[in-house]
Each structure stands twice: as C-alpha cells, then as structure tokens.
Amino acid sequence: MQSVADEVLDAHERQLIAQTIAEHEGRPGALLGILEAVQSANAHKFLSMESLRYIAEETGWPPARVYSAATFFALFNLDPQGDNVICVCRGTACHTRGSRDLLAKLCLDLGLTGQDLSETNDADKLALTTPDRKFTIRTVACFGQCALAPVVEVNHHILSHVNERTLQREVKALKQGRK
Numbered sequence: 001m002q003s004v005a006d007e008v009l010d011a012h013e014r015q016l017i018a019q020t021i022a023e024h025e026g027r028p029g030a031l032l033g034i035l036e037a038v039q040s041a042n043a044h045k046f047l048s049m050e051s052l053r054y055i056a057e058e059t060g061w062p063p064a065r066v067y068s069a070a071t072f073f074a075l076f077n078l079d080p081q082g083d084n085v086i087c088v089c090r091g092t093a094c095h096t097r098g099s100r101d102l103l104a105k106l107c108l109d110l111g112l113t114g115q116d117l118s119e120t121n122d123a124d125k126l127a128l129t130t131p132d133r134k135f136t137i138r139t140v141a142c143f144g145q146c147a148l149a150p151v152v153e154v155n156h157h158i159l160s161h162v163n164e165r166t167l168q169r170e171v172k173a174l175k176q177g178r179k
Helices: 003-009 011-024 029-041 049-059 063-072 092-096 099-109 165-177
Strands: 083-090 127-128 135-140 150-156 156-159
Touching: 003 029, 003 049, 011 029, 011 049, 029 049, 029 063, 049 099, 083 165, 092 099, 099 135, 099 165, 156 165
Parallel strands: 083 135
Antiparallel strands: 083 150, 127 135, 150 156
C-alpha cells in the first residue's frame, strides 16, 4: 500500500531521501544530517511535510521526532525560501545600532509591507518571502558578532556595520544578478 508521501513525492525525491538515509544510517546525529541533506537538495531549500513523512516512514522514527527536529533548529525551513536569503540580527547590540530600522526599510524596499514590524518583539522570528520568490527576509536572535553590529547575513555571507546604503547596494546587486 502506497503512503500519502509516496503519492506526492516523485521518484527522484524518494530515491534521494532513501540514499541519504542509507549514507547516514547508524551515525550519531543521523536525523539532522538527513534533514540537512534533503533540504539542501530541494530547489527552494525547504523540507516539505511530505518529505518529513517519508523520512519518518523510511527510518521507522516517529513522525513527531522528525517534525520536532525540523522545527527546533533554525537551520531548517518548512516553507519555500527565496533565491536570495537576507537575515537581519535582532540581538541587543544590533538592535541598539539600528537593525530594526534596517529590517523595516528592507521589507519596505522589497514590497513586504503586510507584516507590521512594530507588533513583533525581538524574540519573534520573522520569515517573509517576496511573491516572486527572489528574496526571503529572516531574522535571527543573535549571530554572536556583537562587536560588528548591526550584522546582516546575505546568502550566508556576514556583513558588518551595515547601514541602509550598504544594504540597498547589496539588494540592488542581487536584483541585477551580480552576486
């Protein structure tokens, strides 16, 4: 009998997951390695509910264990990500040096004004993706780079002492495909 995950995932996705499970079987931290590899192989860098179910079925682990790992670690995404991911630090040092204003300006520049940033507190995680899926804007509690505040990560590249002009230049370069 076919599972729901079998019906939704194509043969290539199922084969990738099975191969990944085989590579990580018996290793410490196998679940995290499997989740990371499956997410990395996804075109939109996220873990679908179907892939999580299939991982649970194939490993014999309870679905709750797989889902809880995917939702606990900030590394994992349950929603499709944009082609470019910009992550703004909301830690105390970055906040006092203007990261909230950078975030608000960035969202405004990219047309992501549906979220009222004044209603979120610094503990809220934010993840917004533009309708064209070119950009995902995320927040992180702290990068641990406080001496470099405010810090913004653009496609896994840390930028320090960021101001509006720097961030606008980075976004413009990404839009023009120069990065």
